[in-house]
Amino acid sequence: MDHVLRTHKITKYFYDPEKFQVLKEIDLVVNKGEFLSLVGKSGCGKSTLLYVLSTMDTDYEGELEISGQRLTGKNQNALARFRNEHIGFVFQFHYLLPEFTALQNVMIPAQKLGRYTRSEIEERAYEKLKMLGMHEHALKPSAKLSGGQQQRVAIARGIINDPDIIMGDEPTGNLDSYNTGLVFEIFQELTHTYHQTIIAVTHDEAFAHKSDRIVEMSDGRIVHPGGVLLPKMQT
Numbered sequence: 001m002d003h004v005l006r007t008h009k010i011t012k013y014f015y016d017p018e019k020f021q022v023l024k025e026i027d028l029v030v031n032k033g034e035f036l037s038l039v040g041k042s043g044c045g046k047s048t049l050l051y052v053l054s055t056m057d058t059d060y061e062g063e064l065e066i067s068g069q070r071l072t073g074k075n076q077n078a079l080a081r082f083r084n085e086h087i088g089f090v091f092q093f094h095y096l097l098p099e100f101t102a103l104q105n106v107m108i109p110a111q112k113l114g115r116y117t118r119s120e121i122e123e124r125a126y127e128k129l130k131m132l133g134m135h136e137h138a139l140k141p142s143a144k145l146s147g148g149q150q151q152r153v154a155i156a157r158g159i160i161n162d163p164d165i166i167m168g169d170e171p172t173g174n175l176d177s178y179n180t181g182l183v184f185e186i187f188q189e190l191t192h193t194y195h196q197t198i199i200a201v202t203h204d205e206a207f208a209h210k211s212d213r214i215v216e217m218s219d220g221r222i223v224h225p226g227g228v229l230l231p232k233m234q235t
């Protein structure tokens, strides 16, 4: 299976105020179409790792590669372009612009990319909202939508540029169980039907257990890489 993301010995230190190692030689390979949950006790380094994987934090040792591109050492402008084109973000707090409509919010990353005309972008945004069952709300200001509906708009915005990988930090952290289930089903459909690749940091055990692979961290290390298929025994 093709891999989308690969790290080699990612290591990071914080100063708090003493120097401490928050990430310890993280080796991770994420394959295309995998829906991966990143779990572990509070403070073990999950968000810090996601921040490095998403290229937003460049202060680390080791190597990061996404979609065949080595990202370690690239400058901030190149990384910003890379993120907009290749990574979709879905966070606990969705940061939609409240006075913009659902459609306008979804269009933003495609407008930044500058690859499509305005009408193409509108069409794509509408199509993504439809995929998420939100097209009937396309013209409502996002402030007038419920929390679960806003999160679906945020997912549509995250996938408008057809990213190679979606990264979520507690994507269901702010939702009730009904909407958590819905977001889970959307992620599952994105991976199983559209071969989307997803990494989500989560505290929600039920959510993690329904994903395809659970990677567990403890004290800055990956202690269970999950999803490793053992070779069949020869009989």
Ligand SMILES: Nc1ncnc2c1ncn2[C@@H]1O[C@H](COP(=O)(O)OP(=O)(O)OP(=O)(O)O)[C@@H](O)[C@H]1O
Binding pocket: 014, 015, 016, 022, 040, 041, 042, 043, 044, 045, 046, 047, 048, 049
């Ligand atoms: N900017 C920072 N400066 C110093 N220490 C930090 C900083 N950010 C996080 N830490 C520390 O690094 C460790 C890992 O934090 P991180 O947020 O990655 O953990 P986490 O596993 O995501 O936790 P949670 O599940 O509670 O969100 C913690 O001990 C935290 O206090």
